[in-house]
Amino acid sequence: MKVTRENIIWESHQKHVPTIDEEGGKLWGCFRSCFLQSAAPYTEGIAYKILKNDLGIDLREAAGHTSCGAIGYHGDVTNIETQMVVAARNFAVAHEELGVDNLFSFCVTSFANYTEMIHLWEEEPELREYTAKTLKETTGREFWIPHVSGGRPSVVHASDVFYANRHKLAEKAKYSLKGIKAVDHIGCHYGKIFPGEAMGGVEFPQVLVGLLEAFGAEIVDYPERRHCCGMGFRQCAFPENRDYTASSTYKKLASLKEAHPDCNLILTNCPGCTVFLDAEQGTIKEVLEEEFNVSILDYAQLTGLMLGYDPFKDCGMNAKVVPVEPLLDKIGIPYDKSKTFEERRRPF
Amino acid sequence: MGKLVDELKQDIQYQHGMNACLNCGICTAVCPAAEVYEYSPREVMNICHTEDEEWLIDLLKSDKIWFCGQCYSCKPRCPRGNSTADVILALRRLSVRHGYFAESEKGRQQLFAKRVFGENMLKRGYTLTAENITPEHFPELGENWEYYFEHMKEMREWWDVPMDKENSAGSHRVIPEKDMDELRAIYKATGAIELMEAVEKGMEKKLGSKKEVEKYWENWLETADSRTYEMKS
Numbered sequence: 001m002k003v004t005r006e007n008i009i010w011e012s013h014q015k016h017v018p019t020i021d022e023e024g025g026k027l028w029g030c031f032r033s034c035f036l037q038s039a040a041p042y043t044e045g046i047a048y049k050i051l052k053n054d055l056g057i058d059l060r061e062a063a064g065h066t067s068c069g070a071i072g073y074h075g076d077v078t079n080i081e082t083q084m085v086v087a088a089r090n091f092a093v094a095h096e097e098l099g100v101d102n103l104f105s106f107c108v109t110s111f112a113n114y115t116e117m118i119h120l121w122e123e124e125p126e127l128r129e130y131t132a133k134t135l136k137e138t139t140g141r142e143f144w145i146p147h148v149s150g151g152r153p154s155v156v157h158a159s160d161v162f163y164a165n166r167h168k169l170a171e172k173a174k175y176s177l178k179g180i181k182a183v184d185h186i187g188c189h190y191g192k193i194f195p196g197e198a199m200g201g202v203e204f205p206q207v208l209v210g211l212l213e214a215f216g217a218e219i220v221d222y223p224e225r226r227h228c229c230g231m232g233f234r235q236c237a238f239p240e241n242r243d244y245t246a247s248s249t250y251k252k253l254a255s256l257k258e259a260h261p262d263c264n265l266i267l268t269n270c271p272g273c274t275v276f277l278d279a280e281q282g283t284i285k286e287v288l289e290e291e292f293n294v295s296i297l298d299y300a301q302l303t304g305l306m307l308g309y310d311p312f313k314d315c316g317m318n319a320k321v322v323p324v325e326p327l328l329d330k331i332g333i334p335y336d337k338s339k340t341f342e343e344r345r346r347p348f
Numbered sequence: 349m350g351k352l353v354d355e356l357k358q359d360i361q362y363q364h365g366m367n368a369c370l371n372c373g374i375c376t377a378v379c380p381a382a383e384v385y386e387y388s389p390r391e392v393m394n395i396c397h398t399e400d401e402e403w404l405i406d407l408l409k410s411d412k413i414w415f416c417g418q419c420y421s422c423k424p425r426c427p428r429g430n431s432t433a434d435v436i437l438a439l440r441r442l443s444v445r446h447g448y449f450a451e452s453e454k455g456r457q458q459l460f461a462k463r464v465f466g467e468n469m470l471k472r473g474y475t476l477t478a479e480n481i482t483p484e485h486f487p488e489l490g491e492n493w494e495y496y497f498e499h500m501k502e503m504r505e506w507w508d509v510p511m512d513k514e515n516s517a518g519s520h521r522v523i524p525e526k527d528m529d530e531l532r533a534i535y536k537a538t539g540a541i542e543l544m545e546a547v548e549k550g551m552e553k554k555l556g557s558k559k560e561v562e563k564y565w566e567n568w569l570e571t572a573d574s575r576t577y578e579m580k581s
Contacts, residue, residue: 064523085538086534
């Protein structure tokens with residue numbers, strides 16, 4: 001029997017995420033993303049609607065949970081000790097106050113951050129002790145570690161929950177991606193820091209491809225598929241560094257255009273990629289007069305479109321730089337054509 | 349071996365991120381930053397490996413350690429299981445603690461990181477807030493974003509993600525003060541406040557006074573480009 005490299009890697013990078021039909025799969029706690037709620041708030045909005053209304057999940061979040069702080073950590077204003085105790089606090093808040101055992105985050109950097117802290121606690125018992133002690137001293141709370149995937153100490157990402165329930169979502173879909181070429185762009189912090197925690201690993205991640213395939217899309221490949229979008233924390237945050245971001249996006253999209261000029265859909269699961277792969281196409285158009293017109297949708301936005309939610313009011317397509325209408329036309333998703341481009345985007 | 353090298357070796361992230369580097373250069377080959385900046389993660393690993401105090405100081409004073417985008421593309425590809433991105437974090441914190449960051453253009457941007465990501469966390473419990481994503485600092489988000497920014501509250505309600513709700517779950521909610529107190533206590537106990545203060549102190553020393561630091565900050569807010577501030581030395 002011929003065993004392909006993909007299969008071997010897939011076998012060694014499986015992680016279990018409970019579906020809504022399994023025990024614990026209908027009750028989830030979640031952590032908000034400070035990046036999304038600042039730069040693309042509608043993506044969490046549509047994710048909430050799908051998880052609650054279409055999958056029937058009892059989704060809980062504590063008013064008192066905070067950002068994981070990892071933008072500050074990768075932006076060098078906190079110590080690793082800070083990240084450990086903040087992570088432990090958010091876990092304790094979810095477990096004590098909401099009674100949840102299964103947790104996911106909407107941000108891939110939060111997912112990587114929580115995963116990193118859990119790994120540290122496993123590998124360095126004295127850091128686990130330090131965290132439990134400092135958590136108790138600063139907040140009075142008890143140390144608790146979630147075991148979301150396969151009984152191991154772990155958390156998962158929101159896109160993992162969509163992936164786990166992809167067939168249920170596809171059954172409910174009003175539209176199909178049949179005949180549509182699409183490709184995934186996995187957030188670096190989803191797969192590259194801890195490939196063992198990514199669905200399918202970092203070489204052949206399946207989390208977004210699986211969703212696209214469930215909706216019928218034809219997956220294409222291109223040379224720079226795994227190149228970073230260029231978000232880069234302090235690189236995108238300060239305008240004077242953002243040529244780094246624009247250059248990375250250019251490199252990717254030029255590579256995609258060369259390989260598959262008719263692919264106009266990239267699916268993302270990271271806030272940074274969702275925002276900057278789209279926005280920098282505007283910069284590239286202005287500076288180089290080159291247009292790629294590739295729609296960058298996040299997993300929840302795409303699922304929302306497939307399920308028949310309003311592209312603008314529910315899925316937030318009105319805040320994208322690349323016009324989404326050509327893609328909607330291609331898929332056959334209706335929208336109000338009596339309104340102008342501006343009217344669809346500016347309701348007030 | 350010098351004191352700085354000893355201090356670097358104490359950092360758990362350095363310990364985990366730096367095994368015997370074989371100097372193969374795969375990290376540099378896959379690095380997005382190496383492609384656009386005068387930057388080589390391999391060179392960074394090399395300098396660390398020499399444990400030469402003077403080379404290390406030069407590195408900590410340079411722009412080089414600030415070029416990394418923290419994407420960790422280097423990590424899964426390293427045949428020895430190193431993580432330059434983690435070593436970079438250890439180096440950056442060392443640079444901040446000793447004030448070397450203020451010697452380089454990219455290093456001085458730490459003032460913005462501290463006053464945006466850091467202070468946001470202490471004030472609101474978020475590293476980023478909706479008000480940070482201004483059309484002036486993020487012009488590439490385009491005219492639709494300008495429209496959103498002018499109608500932020502209404503637009504967010506229209507999208508069903510209302511902001512600044514108190515004592516409730518939700519997007520961009522106001523986190524209860526008792527929870528904020530816990531967060532601030534963690535930041536203090538774990539040395540984050542001290543690290544942030546080192547940024548202010550380092551900048552004050554480099555620019556000459558607190559007043560100059562404010563000028564540097566105001567100039568950045570206004571022009572979105574720190575290079576328009578004229579350095580005296």
